[in-house]
Amino acid sequence: MSPLLEVNELQIAFGGVKAVNGLTFSADAGEIVSVIGPNGAGKTSAFNCITGFYKPVSGSITLDGKDITGKRPAVIAATGVTRTFQNLRLFPDLTVLDNVRGGMHLYGGQNFVDALFHTPRYRKSERFYTEEAHRWLDFVGYQGGRGIPVRNLAYGQQRQVEMARAMARKAKLVLLDEPGAGLNHSEKQDLLELCRKIRDLGAAVVLIEHDMGVVMEVSERVVVMNFGKEIADGTPDAVKKNPAVIEAYLGKADEPVKADEPAKAEGPDITEGDS
Amino acid sequence: MSDNVDTTRAPRRIGKPASRISRLFESRQLGWAAFAIAVLFPFVLASNYAMSIGTTAVIFILLASGLNIVVGYCGLLDLGYIAFMAVGAYTSGIIAKAWELPILFTIPAVVIMCILAGLIIGGPTLRLRSDYLAIVTLGFGEIIRLTANNLAITGGPSGIYGIPGVDLFGLDLSGPVPFYYFCVAVVALMVLGSARLGKSRLGRAWRFVREDEDAAEAMGIHTYKVKLAAYIFGAIWGGIGGVLFAAHLSAISPQSFVFLQSALVLMAVVLGGMGNTRGVVVGAVVISLLPEFLRDMGNLRYVIFGVVLVAVMVLRPQGFWPSRAYEPEKLDEARKGKRDGGPRPGAPVTTAKGGTP
Numbered sequence: 006m007s008p009l010l011e012v013n014e015l016q017i018a019f020g021g022v023k024a025v026n027g028l029t030f031s032a033d034a035g036e037i038v039s040v041i042g043p044n045g046a047g048k049t050s051a052f053n054c055i056t057g058f059y060k061p062v063s064g065s066i067t068l069d070g071k072d073i074t075g076k077r078p079a080v081i082a083a084t085g086v087t088r089t090f091q092n093l094r095l096f097p098d099l100t101v102l103d104n105v106r107g108g109m110h111l112y113g114g115q116n117f118v119d120a121l122f123h124t125p126r127y128r129k130s131e132r133f134y135t136e137e138a139h140r141w142l143d144f145v146g147y148q149g150g151r152g153i154p155v156r157n158l159a160y161g162q163q164r165q166v167e168m169a170r171a172m173a174r175k176a177k178l179v180l181l182d183e184p185g186a187g188l189n190h191s192e193k194q195d196l197l198e199l200c201r202k203i204r205d206l207g208a209a210v211v212l213i214e215h216d217m218g219v220v221m222e223v224s225e226r227v228v229v230m231n232f233g234k235e236i237a238d239g240t241p242d243a244v245k246k247n248p249a250v251i252e253a254y255l256g257k258a259d260e261p262v263k264a265d266e267p268a269k270a271e272g273p274d275i276t277e278g279d280s
Numbered sequence: 281m282s283d284n285v286d287t288t289r290a291p292r293r294i295g296k297p298a299s300r301i302s303r304l305f306e307s308r309q310l311g312w313a314a315f316a317i318a319v320l321f322p323f324v325l326a327s328n329y330a331m332s333i334g335t336t337a338v339i340f341i342l343l344a345s346g347l348n349i350v351v352g353y354c355g356l357l358d359l360g361y362i363a364f365m366a367v368g369a370y371t372s373g374i375i376a377k378a379w380e381l382p383i384l385f386t387i388p389a390v391v392i393m394c395i396l397a398g399l400i401i402g403g404p405t406l407r408l409r410s411d412y413l414a415i416v417t418l419g420f421g422e423i424i425r426l427t428a429n430n431l432a433i434t435g436g437p438s439g440i441y442g443i444p445g446v447d448l449f450g451l452d453l454s455g456p457v458p459f460y461y462f463c464v465a466v467v468a469l470m471v472l473g474s475a476r477l478g479k480s481r482l483g484r485a486w487r488f489v490r491e492d493e494d495a496a497e498a499m500g501i502h503t504y505k506v507k508l509a510a511y512i513f514g515a516i517w518g519g520i521g522g523v524l525f526a527a528h529l530s531a532i533s534p535q536s537f538v539f540l541q542s543a544l545v546l547m548a549v550v551l552g553g554m555g556n557t558r559g560v561v562v563g564a565v566v567i568s569l570l571p572e573f574l575r576d577m578g579n580l581r582y583v584i585f586g587v588v589l590v591a592v593m594v595l596r597p598q599g600f601w602p603s604r605a606y607e608p609e610k611l612d613e614a615r616k617g618k619r620d621g622g623p624r625p626g627a628p629v630t631t632a633k634g635g636t637p
């Protein structure tokens with residue numbers, strides 16, 4: 006059986022800059038694949054391309070054998086892809102529950118006529134949305150208030166809400182862009198546990214992460230990127246010993262690990278986040 | 281990190297328990313109270329003049345609740361909203377006169393024309409980001425008005441007159457008081473409708489688009505379709521407002537649909553509190569009645585009106601009564617049982633099907 010996600014010779018350019026230059030990798034259902042690499046290696050760009058926010062210059066992306074290259078993000082989402090963003094992208098003025106309901110939009114269950122006349126279908130689906138939202142917040146271990154706007158939450162909690170929102174759709178492929186950035190040690194441990202739980206639901210988890218300890222501990226497979234291309238792909242142990250990886254990482258003066266963690270760990274106002 | 285935040289079940293803003301006032305303001309009965317005021321108004325003042333002002337205010341509430349769908353829920357700036365009212369008023373007036381139909385029979389045609397207008401203006405422009413949209417809608421408003429000014433079928437600058445009043449299956453409702461009540465009934469239903477839309481899956485999708493379009497798209501929300509839906513609903517609300525307007529005045533002309541009118545409706549929405557139906561209703565009442573209260577002052581009233589508006593926007597930029605994100609957390613009982621379970625154990629990972637409406 007072919008892998009769930011197949012990325013083949015992907016190229017993305019901004020002006021003259023090739024942010025991604027011939028990236029090839031795959032991810033299977035039920036495995037955690039980590040994507041690591043120095044800042045600017047093109048990891049986020051690759052994610053944005055897989056989820057349809059950037060159009061590739063060339064190359065292909067298939068999910069479950071279906072070609073999703075260059076499709077609209079909403080269409081790709083509907084084929085079973087979900088994601089979180091490197092800079093939190095929540096719906097700041099809406100409640101925690103509403104944010105998670107956002108992840109469940111594709112469940113449908115009501116149309117505007119149901120909404121106008123409050124039909125049984127409407128009531129049933131609203132109940133479903135609320136119950137599921139609570140359930141996914143429990144799933145990610147969220148402990149805070151749920152009826153309050155997310156902008157009032159601490160940073161770590163906002164991360165959890167974003168995770169719950171991403172998971173609420175039960176997607177086949179879960180792309181997490183540095184979910185550990187800005188979290189403290191115990192929160193990071195919870196995150197690892199959560200990643201395993203997601204994998205055990207049967208999804209393929211692709212994780213961008215800077216913390217080597219985290220990567221080595223949690224991943225079945227590691228893809229190392231540099232200059233927009235994978236330079237190694239294998240088990241954590243094999244990758245650690247790979248000469249190209251050692252050169253890319255140790256050949257540089259400063260350690261890339263944690264290189265671009267935000268200085269502040271405490272809730273930045275997410276409305277000021279860049280877009 | 282989680283210990284510096286309130287982890288109790290407090291549904292209100294952190295640190296702020298529900299005050300009696302805010303509970304009153306969010307109570308269900310408040311809508312009924314507003315409805316009762318509207319119903320009782322003719323018992324207090326039943327002069328033709330008062331009825332005319334009251335009817336205008338009620339129609340204005342309808343327009344504001346329609347524009348609230350576009351601007352308040354979905355965050356799309358529309359500077360030419362009155363154009364949809366014009367489409368509704370002219371469609372209704374032309375058809376009612378040409379075929380001598382009761383004006384209510386024109387409503388299906390009005391709805392169709394408004395959907396078309398919404399598609400024509402929204403279709404190409406909703407791919408743009410919001411600031412461009414404002415300019416395009418401004419242009420659209422002017423185009424509609426100038427078109428009405430120059431076509432023969434719309435009566436040119438003098439417009440259409442002799443539009444029949446409302447006749448409900450032989451029941452003549454064209455007198456000032458009956459027509460006022462008719463408008464109150466229609467507008468109450470439409471306002472309720474827009475509030476219900478706001479609390480549905482589609483309404484949430486509108487807010488998601490307003491809050492973060494990319495995040496919404498990543499969640500599988502086809503943002504273009506959702507925005508178009510907001511536009512079309514706004515257009516229908518505006519069009520029905522146009523029908524009532526035409527039946528009320530029995531004459532319409534391009535002067536009724538100038539930019540100032542669009543600006544006033546927008547002001548009602550912004551002043552009242554974008555996205556909150558109750559606030560928008562209050563805003564509409566204030567904007568439509570304040571100039572009447574200041575009528576004795578002649579032209580000075582416009583100055584005072586302007587000063588009041590500026591003062592409100594400076595002191596309370598979110599509007600009198602903005603929408604507030606909070607909801608009670610009812611499901612506590614249901615949740616306790618499942619606390620440790622997480623999602624259905626062993627539930628297969630499936631793709632959700634369906635799409636945006």
Ligand SMILES: Nc1ncnc2c1ncn2[C@@H]1O[C@H](COP(=O)(O)OP(=O)(O)O)[C@@H](O)[C@H]1O
Pocket residue numbers: 019022023024042043044045046047048049050051
């Ligand atoms: N929207 C964009 N416009 C222009 N350049 C971009 C854009 N997104 C990413 N890049 C460039 O692409 C390169 C890769 O960036 P990115 O994918 O964010 O790397 P990473 O996530 O691995 O740190 C960088 O040089 C960055 O400046």
Ligand SMILES: [Mg+2]
Pocket residue numbers: 048049050091
């Ligand atoms: Mg990145």
